[in-house]
Amino acid sequence: MINVREYRGHIRNWEALCGELGIDKTLSREEREEQILVKAYETWGYDMASHMHGMFAFALWDEEDQKLFCLRDLFGTKPFYYYETEEGHLLYGTTIRKIMEQPGFVKKLNEEMLQLYLSLTYVAGENTFFRGVKKLMPGRYLIWQDGKLKIERYWMPEFHPDESKSLEDWADEIHSTLQEIMPEVKSDDETAESFLSGGVDSSYVLAMSDVKMTDSCGYEEARFDESGLARQTAEILGRENSRCLITPEEYFEIVPYVMYHMEQPLGDASAIAFAIACRATAEHTKLCYSGEGADEFFGGYNMYRNAERYGENLKTFYVGNTNIMKEDEKKRILKKYDPDVLPIELVERIYEETEGLDPLAKMSDVDIQIWLEGDIYLNVDKMSTAAGLEIRMPLTDRRIFDIASRMPSRYKVNDEQNKVAFRTAAAKVLPEEIAFRKKLGFIVPIRIWMADERYNQDVQAKFHSEMAAQFFDLDEINAIFDDYVGGNSDNWRKVWTIYTFLVWYEEYFVKR
Numbered sequence: 001m002i003n004v005r006e007y008r009g010h011i012r013n014w015e016a017l018c019g020e021l022g023i024d025k026t027l028s029r030e031e032r033e034e035q036i037l038v039k040a041y042e043t044w045g046y047d048m049a050s051h052m053h054g055m056f057a058f059a060l061w062d063e064e065d066q067k068l069f070c071l072r073d074l075f076g077t078k079p080f081y082y083y084e085t086e087e088g089h090l091l092y093g094t095t096i097r098k099i100m101e102q103p104g105f106v107k108k109l110n111e112e113m114l115q116l117y118l119s120l121t122y123v124a125g126e127n128t129f130f131r132g133v134k135k136l137m138p139g140r141y142l143i144w145q146d147g148k149l150k151i152e153r154y155w156m157p158e159f160h161p162d163e164s165k166s167l168e169d170w171a172d173e174i175h176s177t178l179q180e181i182m183p184e185v186k187s188d189d190e191t192a193e194s195f196l197s198g199g200v201d202s203s204y205v206l207a208m209s210d211v212k213m214t215d216s217c218g219y220e221e222a223r224f225d226e227s228g229l230a231r232q233t234a235e236i237l238g239r240e241n242s243r244c245l246i247t248p249e250e251y252f253e254i255v256p257y258v259m260y261h262m263e264q265p266l267g268d269a270s271a272i273a274f275a276i277a278c279r280a281t282a283e284h285t286k287l288c289y290s291g292e293g294a295d296e297f298f299g300g301y302n303m304y305r306n307a308e309r310y311g312e313n314l315k316t317f318y319v320g321n322t323n324i325m326k327e328d329e330k331k332r333i334l335k336k337y338d339p340d341v342l343p344i345e346l347v348e349r350i351y352e353e354t355e356g357l358d359p360l361a362k363m364s365d366v367d368i369q370i371w372l373e374g375d376i377y378l379n380v381d382k383m384s385t386a387a388g389l390e391i392r393m394p395l396t397d398r399r400i401f402d403i404a405s406r407m408p409s410r411y412k413v414n415d416e417q418n419k420v421a422f423r424t425a426a427a428k429v430l431p432e433e434i435a436f437r438k439k440l441g442f443i444v445p446i447r448i449w450m451a452d453e454r455y456n457q458d459v460q461a462k463f464h465s466e467m468a469a470q471f472f473d474l475d476e477i478n479a480i481f482d483d484y485v486g487g488n489s490d491n492w493r494k495v496w497t498i499y500t501f502l503v504w505y506e507e508y509f510v511k512r
Helices: 014-021 028-049 096-100 112-120 169-187 200-207 227-236 246-253 255-262 272-282 294-298 300-316 325-332 349-354 359-387 398-406 420-426 457-463 474-485 492-510
Strands: 002-011 054-061 069-072 081-084 088-094 140-145 148-153 191-195 213-218 240-245 287-289 390-392
Touching: 002 028, 014 028, 014 112, 028 054, 069 088, 081 096, 088 096, 088 200, 112 294, 112 300, 112 325, 112 359, 112 492, 140 191, 148 359, 148 492, 169 398, 169 420, 191 200, 191 272, 191 359, 200 287, 200 294, 200 420, 213 272, 227 240, 240 272, 246 272, 272 359, 294 359, 300 349, 300 359, 325 474, 349 359, 359 390, 457 474, 457 492, 474 492
Parallel strands: 191 213, 191 287, 213 240, 287 390
Antiparallel strands: 002 054, 054 069, 069 140, 081 088, 140 148
16 A cells, blocks of 8 residues: 655646556546556656656655655755654655654754855755754655665766767757657646746747736846846737736835745745745745746856866866855854865765766756755745746756757857757747847846945844844854945845855744
């Protein structure tokens, strides 16, 4: 007897799996997905994930063998955590709060994570800010039997460049594969909307879907506002557009809500805007598409164009998409600094796995394994769930990655453009001015707002608090703040990363 103890996700190829496993297709989504998990485990055992496409994390209890089997999808789109109690029991779940509520959990701060967080701005790797709580990392499964824990890796990103194809060949393969995926992303009886920015990823997903309504967020500050481009794209594609205007007051007010529901601190300023967008979108739909994944798979970030210049030096400094604070500065501002806790140690294994590959492949692999899981997918999952919104990401799919894994780097990035082949594919359904539009990123006017005394009162208060003094040299962190506010530096990210940690700490260790 196999029981589903925990499940979060969406199985895309459910219809094919129902046919293969003999499951009634007319069952409700909840019933059929539970049956898929049970029968896939009975049929394929630990190899079950290789037969499934989608976003998922789950725990199955095997009554006959008295064994717990937990699995997280390839890319880590859904979270999964576990904790071993002093009494020898295993606590687990898709949220940390669920683990905290169970008997045997002891809440302690894992302070060494702060040292990593100040560089990365997110929680990378298997450890968390709660001592003893670990993440089951992407592409892995966990077995708990007879009081013993075993973790195995069933999938890892691999790159095998195929030099036989042309740019147009790659674009055709991307396009035909997305055509295959899109009908699986939702059922005929579901209605979805789609987040839309000014970029190619969300525009391509929209163009390939039957979505009628798009959702965008914008600001009064014109140079940060992509919503005008999003509205133009929606009009060109014959879709409607709903715009959420984010004010600085609303932005700062929601920060504690975000840090609480995120469960761990996240210094990505766009996460706050995304939370507001999720709540606004959830007012008129419960299902929405988003375009995450393509940047990391196909060379979407502008820094990737420096890959060849970095060369072998990458393994000495590149730890992912963000690295805002160096060791000498952390040593200066932290009350406790451990010289053995270094961000580069999180990626040493990845560089071993990518030995012999070109620099762009190495950078992509680091971001796929570290940044996507720790920042992007965490943000999407936590903020959508908190708002009561389900988000599905068509571009985050093993079949899409399979193309990227075989594509030579010159079709991803060149001197003039990033995501070259991907944009060429998108141009099959988008006007060229949209498909080849320069990447703007999900930018937020926080660098302006946080320097404004009308909005930064809580930042100032926390930077002078007894709570902050537990961790930081107050004179040092306030010097960083004063330099930023005075216009002597653009250190807003450092200020924001310290601030978000303090807000999170207050939520979990002061208020509760």
